[in-house]
Amino acid sequence: MGTENVPTNLHIDNFIMQSTTLILILLVLMAVAFQLGCRRAYNLPGLGCICDLHSLPVYHGFYTAIWCGVPALLLLGVWSSVQTPIVINLLMDDLPVMMTAGLSQAELSLVLNDIRNLAYGNITSGEVSRELMAVADHYNQLQQTGLAVQSVMVILLALITTALGWRFISPELRARNKVESVLRWLLLISSTIAILCTLGIIFAVLFESVRFFEMVPLTDFLFGLQWSPQIAIRADQVGSSGAFGAIPLFAGTLLISFIAMLVAVPVGLMAAIYLSEYASQRLRTYAKPLLEILAGIPTVVYGFFAALIVAPMIRDSAAQFGVDASSESALAAGLVMGIMLIPFISSLSDDVINAVPQALRDASYALGATRSETIRQVVIPAALPGIVGGVLLAASRAIGETMIVVMAAGLSANLTANPLDSVTTVTVQIVTLLVGDQEFDSPKTLAAFALGLLLFLVTLVLNVIALRVVRKYREVYE
Amino acid sequence: MADRPITTLDKVNASLARRYAKERRFRRAGLMAIATGLLFVLLLFTSIISNGYSAFWQTHVKLDITFNAEQLGIGDARDFETLSSADYAALIRTSLKKIFPEVRDRKERRKLYKMISTGAPLLLREILISDPTLVGSHHAIWLPADDDIDMLVKGQIDRTQPEDARRLNNQVIGWVDRLTENGVVEQQFNTTFFTAGDSREPELAGIGGAITGSLYALLVTLLLAFPIGVATAIYLEEFAPKNRWTDLIEININNLAAVPSIVFGLLGLALFINIVGLPRSAPLVGGLVLTLMTLPTIIIASRAALKSVPPSIREAAMGIGASKMQTVFHHVLPQALPGMLTGTIIGMAQALGETAPLLMIGMVAFVVDIPGGPLDPSTALPVQIFLWADSPERAFVERTSAAIMVLLAFLISMNLLAVLLRKKFERRW
Numbered sequence: 036m037g038t039e040n041v042p043t044n045l046h047i048d049n050f051i052m053q054s055t056t057l058i059l060i061l062l063v064l065m066a067v068a069f070q071l072g073c074r075r076a077y078n079l080p081g082l083g084c085i086c087d088l089h090s091l092p093v094y095h096g097f098y099t100a101i102w103c104g105v106p107a108l109l110l111l112g113v114w115s116s117v118q119t120p121i122v123i124n125l126l127m128d129d130l131p132v133m134m135t136a137g138l139s140q141a142e143l144s145l146v147l148n149d150i151r152n153l154a155y156g157n158i159t160s161g162e163v164s165r166e167l168m169a170v171a172d173h174y175n176q177l178q179q180t181g182l183a184v185q186s187v188m189v190i191l192l193a194l195i196t197t198a199l200g201w202r203f204i205s206p207e208l209r210a211r212n213k214v215e216s217v218l219r220w221l222l223l224i225s226s227t228i229a230i231l232c233t234l235g236i237i238f239a240v241l242f243e244s245v246r247f248f249e250m251v252p253l254t255d256f257l258f259g260l261q262w263s264p265q266i267a268i269r270a271d272q273v274g275s276s277g278a279f280g281a282i283p284l285f286a287g288t289l290l291i292s293f294i295a296m297l298v299a300v301p302v303g304l305m306a307a308i309y310l311s312e313y314a315s316q317r318l319r320t321y322a323k324p325l326l327e328i329l330a331g332i333p334t335v336v337y338g339f340f341a342a343l344i345v346a347p348m349i350r351d352s353a354a355q356f357g358v359d360a361s362s363e364s365a366l367a368a369g370l371v372m373g374i375m376l377i378p379f380i381s382s383l384s385d386d387v388i389n390a391v392p393q394a395l396r397d398a399s400y401a402l403g404a405t406r407s408e409t410i411r412q413v414v415i416p417a418a419l420p421g422i423v424g425g426v427l428l429a430a431s432r433a434i435g436e437t438m439i440v441v442m443a444a445g446l447s448a449n450l451t452a453n454p455l456d457s458v459t460t461v462t463v464q465i466v467t468l469l470v471g472d473q474e475f476d477s478p479k480t481l482a483a484f485a486l487g488l489l490l491f492l493v494t495l496v497l498n499v500i501a502l503r504v505v506r507k508y509r510e511v512y513e
Numbered sequence: 514m515a516d517r518p519i520t521t522l523d524k525v526n527a528s529l530a531r532r533y534a535k536e537r538r539f540r541r542a543g544l545m546a547i548a549t550g551l552l553f554v555l556l557l558f559t560s561i562i563s564n565g566y567s568a569f570w571q572t573h574v575k576l577d578i579t580f581n582a583e584q585l586g587i588g589d590a591r592d593f594e595t596l597s598s599a600d601y602a603a604l605i606r607t608s609l610k611k612i613f614p615e616v617r618d619r620k621e622r623r624k625l626y627k628m629i630s631t632g633a634p635l636l637l638r639e640i641l642i643s644d645p646t647l648v649g650s651h652h653a654i655w656l657p658a659d660d661d662i663d664m665l666v667k668g669q670i671d672r673t674q675p676e677d678a679r680r681l682n683n684q685v686i687g688w689v690d691r692l693t694e695n696g697v698v699e700q701q702f703n704t705t706f707f708t709a710g711d712s713r714e715p716e717l718a719g720i721g722g723a724i725t726g727s728l729y730a731l732l733v734t735l736l737l738a739f740p741i742g743v744a745t746a747i748y749l750e751e752f753a754p755k756n757r758w759t760d761l762i763e764i765n766i767n768n769l770a771a772v773p774s775i776v777f778g779l780l781g782l783a784l785f786i787n788i789v790g791l792p793r794s795a796p797l798v799g800g801l802v803l804t805l806m807t808l809p810t811i812i813i814a815s816r817a818a819l820k821s822v823p824p825s826i827r828e829a830a831m832g833i834g835a836s837k838m839q840t841v842f843h844h845v846l847p848q849a850l851p852g853m854l855t856g857t858i859i860g861m862a863q864a865l866g867e868t869a870p871l872l873m874i875g876m877v878a879f880v881v882d883i884p885g886g887p888l889d890p891s892t893a894l895p896v897q898i899f900l901w902a903d904s905p906e907r908a909f910v911e912r913t914s915a916a917i918m919v920l921l922a923f924l925i926s927m928n929l930l931a932v933l934l935r936k937k938f939e940r941r942w
Binding site for chain 1: 868
């Protein structure tokens with residue numbers, strides 16, 4: 036954790052604490068507003084019978100509560116996001132001229148950092164002058180005042196709008212329709228969060244990747260054969276080159292995924308065939324959930340299993356044949372990843388095999404085919420698109436899988452096809468580049484985002500194709 | 514007699530044996546595949562349980578401790594300050610010296626003292642602070658042994674190995690055997706493992722902090738993902754017009770469910786930590802990232818639950834004059850809620866086991882203290898497993914497996930709860 040993060044953290048702590056308290060207060064106010072609205076609807080002057088109201092009194096209550104809560108919450112959100120920039124602007128204007136004279140943008144931000152550090156009682160980079168101390172106090176004061184004004188304003192606004200909403204209540208008020216349209220908007224906004232999330236991923240990863248590609252050319256990244264992201268602090272240090280050729284990572288990822296698919300596809304597919312075509316009802320009820328346990332086990336557990344049990348086992352048995360195997364072999368990671376994917380393939384294939392109409396099987400039996408011939412020549416070809424879709428989904432999982440390879444595959448970027456060697460993958464490199472200290476202007480950190488972008492795109496394409504294939508196939512029989 | 518011409522039936526009969534053999538082989542291959550899968554399940558569980566069950570016990574040594582004021586260096590003062598900074602290790606040293614008076618060499622003595630955990634003095638401190646009148650008195654107290662001794666007592670250190678290949682030499686093993694003969698070595702239930710935070714010393718390390726961190730993160734996830742997921746499902750299933758926009762949302766949700774979890778970690782790092790400025794290593798950020806990951810699961814399950822409510826319910830409600838909103842919230846939602854809850858529990862179980870995105874946002878720190886809130890730095894249970902799996906000590910292997918057992922116990926009970934919920938509320942219309 037970099038020390039430069041600490042002051043902003045403390046600051047954001049204050050913000051979060053205050054926001055939580057304000058939200059709780061607003062909730063209480065909304066409950067009160069609800070009561071007031073209900074009462075008002077019941078006791079409207081000149082109201083003979085409750086049936087003269089357009090909406091039920093409950094909706095008048097909700098109406099008032101919405102008036103109370105929504106504008107205040109909006110104000111809270113906006114204020115929280117603009118307060119710090121405004122405070123910093125104010126501070127910059129007030130800074131003594133002698134402190135800012137002749138400073139570049141970078142130096143200025145350093146001064147600003149010092150001020151913040153001082154304001155929260157942390158260690159600063161330089162010597163503390165009296166002016167700096169005064170400015171820090173000023174900064175603190177501004178932030179405190181900002182927070183205080185914020186809470187007053189928010190609560191005041193809530194009270195004003197409640198009164199307003201309360202005034203609007205009349206027998207003709209279409210409170211139910213209004214409440215329902217607000218609710219509908221809330222539902223719509225919720226459903227866009229999924230889209231926002233995707234956009235967020237794309238922009239977050241893309242933005243940092245563009246910065247990376249400004250430093251390292253795209254072609255070097257995509258076609259380079261050398262991966263050693265360490266960049267030396269001193270120029271004369273050994274191995275200071277910092278090569279970002281991702282081919283060894285792709286090769287490693289593909290090798291491990293290939294081994295995994297080699298395990299998962301035959302076992303998963305045969306298990307699905309047996310369960311859906313041969314197995315008795317009893318075996319099906321017990322074996323299926325037992326196999327599906329494998330899908331529910333966290334990947335970190337698989338990683339531990341691979342590193343502790345499988346890797347030594349492979350190394351020992353290789354040694355018996357006189358072959359030298361790395362203790363972090365691609366085989367161990369791939370094997371265990373394959374185990375993880377077995378239930379994935381088997382349950383997806385099971386679904387599509389069951390979806391093949393019985394009439395096709397019956398026709399084949401009528402021609403004298405045995406069961407296995409029916410399966411191989413009729414059922415599997417009919418179910419093939421679905422099975423391929425499932426395999427593609429599993430492959431995209433294998434490529435994106437992280438914990439197994441982090442724990443069982445190595446870090447050294449070897450360009451090899453030998454499964455007993457140690458290889459590294461895209462996900463392993465993302466983790467190693469980003470865990471620990473980070474500076475967001477070094478290509479080393481940004482490279483992780485470029486890898487992430489690539490990973491996202493590849494898995495996205497695989498998923499889109501797989502979903503298309505599966506859907507298209509389903510339409511045939513429905 | 515002329516030979517009968519070969520008919521198709523003869524050809525079929527001739528090939529039958531071969532075809533039946535093929536059939537049997539195919540069938541056997543299928544059975545083998547299932548057996549392989551089940552074998553892996555068995556292997557996984559037995560290896561983890563056999564490695565980990567012993568971590569629930571910890572070797573303790575009973576020592577005669579005299580709370581000697583002079584040795585503690587506290588004089589007549591009994592205030593909190595003095596008591597907290599007193600020299601409790603000296604008491605343990607004295608007690609050990611009494612048992613092994615023949616050990617005189619300084620190096621050997623150091624080995625002798627190392628048999629008791631470095632956390633033992635803290636234990637004595639707690640005892641004395643809670644009752645300062647104990648000074649001067651004499652007690653037999655069970656103290657945790659060092660992790661190497663613990664491993665020896667549990668039989669994890671091979672005594673037949675040559676001396677320099679072992680972590681403990683013959684002398685230390687002799688001491689332990691003598692203590693065992695005296696009946697002062699005992700394995701007791703390891704409460705530290707469940708209550709403590711992380712530690713470099715295996716005998717002092719626990720999953721208490723990691724579980725708390727996981728709980729805070731899951732709480733954030735639940736509070737955000739459940740309402741948002743249900744609202745999205747309701748909108749898409751009940752209100753959304755069929756147009757490009759809703760198609761786009763649908764495709765999006767399906768794709769998000771298949772995005773590698775580590776990419777969500779990148780998003781969390783870039784968005785929540787760099788842009789918004791939330792603190793690193795905080796369960797709050799972990800919860801936010803896990804929310805984005807579990808949303809698709811909850812949305813898909815909730816939509817399925819809404820779909821299974823028959824249209825007659827909706828038509829009946831509309832027929833007696835309910836508005837669309839009233840129909841959904843008063844009649845459809847209550848019927849679909851069990852299904853939604855089931856999906857949410859399964860989503861939460863996934864979130865609990867997720868590790869990779871938490872590594873990205875810095876929840877892999879070495880955290881000794883139990884986090885007091887969602888903004889404190891902390892780890893999560895699977896991340897703790899990842900951290901311990903890297904440690905070379907034998908005792909950490911044991912504790913990693915035990916932590917995995919605890920994690921799996923949580924996951925199994927959550928999934929069981931989901932199944933029971935489904936069984937109880939499942940309705941056939």
